Amino acid sequence: MSVQSTTVYTINWSWGQHAELAFDPSRDVLDFGWFSGSSFTLSEINGSVVISIPSNQQTYTLTGVSFADLSARNVVAKDAAAQALWTQAFNDAGVNDSAVNDSPVSDTPAGDSANSSGNVLTGGFTVTWAWNQQSVVQFDPQTDQIKFGWFGPDNFNVSEINGSVLIEVVGNQQTYTLQGVSLADLTMANIDALDGNTIAKWQGVLGAVNEVPPEPETPQLETPEPEPEAELEETPEPETPVTQGPDPITPTPTNPAPPVTGDASGKPIIAAYYPEWAIYSRDFDIADIAADDLTHLIYAFAQIDSSGRMSLFDPYAAVEKTFRADESVDGVADTWDQTLAGNFNQLAELKVTNPGLKNLIAVGGWTLSGPFSDMAATAEGRANFADSAVEFLKKYTMFDGLDFDWEYPGGGGLESNKIRPEDGENYALLLQAVRQRLDALEIETGRYYEISVASPAGSDKIANFNLEGLTPYVDFFNLMAYDFHGGWENITGHQAPMFDTIGGDYDIVTAVDLYKQAGVPADKIVLGAPAYTRAWAGVTDTDGDGGWQEVTNQLAPGSFERGVYDYKDVVDKVLDPDSDWTLYWDDEAQAAYVFSESEGIYSTFETPTTIALKSQWAQSQGLGGMMFWDLSGDVTQGPESLTNAAYRSWYEGATVEEISAASALQADVVVGGNGLMDSFVDYVYTPPELPVVPEQGVSQPVTGESGSVDAEVFTINWSWGSNTILDFDPQTDKLDFGWIGGDSFTLSEQAGSVVIGLPSNDQTYVLQGVTADDMSLQNIQALDASAAAQWGAFLG
Structure with a gap:
């Protein structure tokens, strides 16, 4: 039997799905990954094995296959409870076999205790579906792992609340709280997932924790040394080939290109x-x-x-x-x-x-x-x-x-x-x-x-x-x-x-x-x-200037990571009439910040x-x-x-x-300067004149230097069943295809006229009396490369 002949059926969460599998016990495999044995049931109905996921109203049916037809080689499961469930099903059917674990026993999460009462878990754990369970986890980022199995990225959300990571199971009123563990404490070493998109989601979440890098520290004033702070872990970098031998030294370009000018719009x-x-x-x-x-x-x-x-x-x-x-x-x-x-x-x-x-x-x-x-x-x-x-x-x-x-x-x-x-x-x-x-x-x-x-x-x-x-x-x-x-x-x-x-x-x-x-x-x-802030906690206002240049070793809770708030979240705090988040303006540095005396938080800030x-x-x-x-x-x-x-x-x-x-x-308080939050440069700015945006679906005149109408731009739009004849001048006019792709239209020449067909829309444009020889790519505007390429081939 060749490897190519084997079909591996991966058991995934899919709400309300009832899948019938054409399963061949002589070669095929069921892959349960880290699915917990408490998440599914096994039964045999009318000579077919039925795998049910009750909390998801979901089933897999091995049509015409009984437990007696199966053996351990047909099942791969990493979760010990899942292995035990299959082993029991085999034994009940008179099959003397045990379900296979395709990873070492040591890969099973240590200390994993799926607490059905939802009180406290310790150590690494497996994320499973358990309706309305609220689990608090004593999690050590240095040693523990979260096992997601085949959980997809849409099945859970991740956030940080009050210095603890919160994992919410979507639609299940279920949470896991990593008590006292922030996103900054976690690395990808703490994540084990079989779904590649789940891994990517965690890479994005953890990568975002420190995506905005700090500039190097400025020379410090003489202040007490802070306690050492653990560096934030980052998303692992992909490996790159290492050049053997000494690093090559390459010269600067000997013939640098002339300065690029973009599209020459000159617009801000x-x-x-x-x-x-x-x-x-x-x-x-x-x-x-x-x-x-x-x-x-x-x-x-x-x-x-x-x-x-x-x-x-x-x-x-x-x-x-x-x-x-x-x-x-x-x-x-x-x-x-x-x-x-x-x-x-x-x-x-x-x-x-x-x-x-x-x-x-x-x-x-x-x-x-x-x-x-x-x-x-x-x-x-x-x-x-x-x-x-x-x-x-x-x-x-x-x-x-x-x-x-x-x-x-x-x-x-x-x-x-x-x-x-x-x-x-x-x-x-x-x-x-x-x-x-x-x-x-x-x-x-x-x-x-x-x-x-x-x-x-x-x-x-x-x-x-x-x-x-x-x-x-x-x-x-x-x-x-x-x-x-x-x-x-x-x-x-x-x-x-x-x-x-x-x-x-x-x-x-x-x-x-x-x-x-x-x-x-x-x-x-x-x-x-x-559009974010840098924020400290444990701040006292000793100088009456809202906590600026105060010594502290603490970071504010932040929106998604410690020490960083989204701008919009601080806006809500400042504009809340019941809060004491006060807006300050340093007129010497030309910088805004906020201070909350009750919470001891100082945060940098931008405003309109x-x-x-x-x-x-x-x-x-x-x-x-x-x-x-x-x-x-x-x-x-x-x-x-x-x-x-x-x-x-x-x-x-x-x-x-x-x-x-x-x-x-x-500004509630202005520090220094002239006491006002006002302009500090004497400059009057004149904005650029904006062109009039043409309506879609109509030709738009293009005005020349003399002010006369030199050309028209005909926009190609979808209009079911329409057959449009265009009075097109190839010396001046243009066809604007926008984002219409090359596979969406055909080009031909019929009776001395170019015909543009949109077959799926039963639609044509006819350039009356214009042949392909009359045209060039100067007549074509297209954002999709395949559309431009198709015109290039048509015009030769």
């Missing part, structure tokens, strides 16, 4: 990151994004795999998860058989409703930067990655470019990251290779692909970043002008001040000056701002007013716009939204006073 950039893991415990979907406030949406993150190529990090989130109608951008539920699902499909839908939005895919990030140094160290590695990046963009056509997030060349990221002295030089060579490959892709697709770079604000990291070498290949730098101070220090401070008033030059003004000194054009610098002030200053410096990390922490819409404040400043010309007046977040 309002960019924001969307974290891949936001769909899990944060419950923030692509559909929740206020895309009208953005010019660029950056999806974080793709990874560099073990072969040095660009690849998906969490495939379930990116391309597999199906969204309900109320979760979807277009209001239509995903189906199980659609070609593409997940966040990427939602991004494609978002571009349909927001044609001017550019989607970029970020590569790397704090937890996934480990492979950069090895990959970029050789010409072969750089070319390999550049090829994979092009393949990625050709496959996932909803993206308009790449955002590189190497944290950081030359060091300063995770201690496990490989670093080289020549990382900065290699970074420039990498972007040169990618830019060259994107230039070739643009010829093929007719689209422009952008390169942005998430870049540091700390002077030590800037020194190794090789801004001079990167600039020719970069459309814009997302300056991470935050994390100047945070919970890694034992004294409260400002996370993102305009000016450093305590020494060390850790501030926004200094960082931007360093970029300009390195030759970065001002309009390529996009000023970053945080601080964003308006930063925007006005950035405009006065000629910067290219603003960026936010990340959207899941912001107030989505309205006058308290940070991204909306930036958009109003840059695109509507709203003044600091106008944006501030609309917000309920007003």
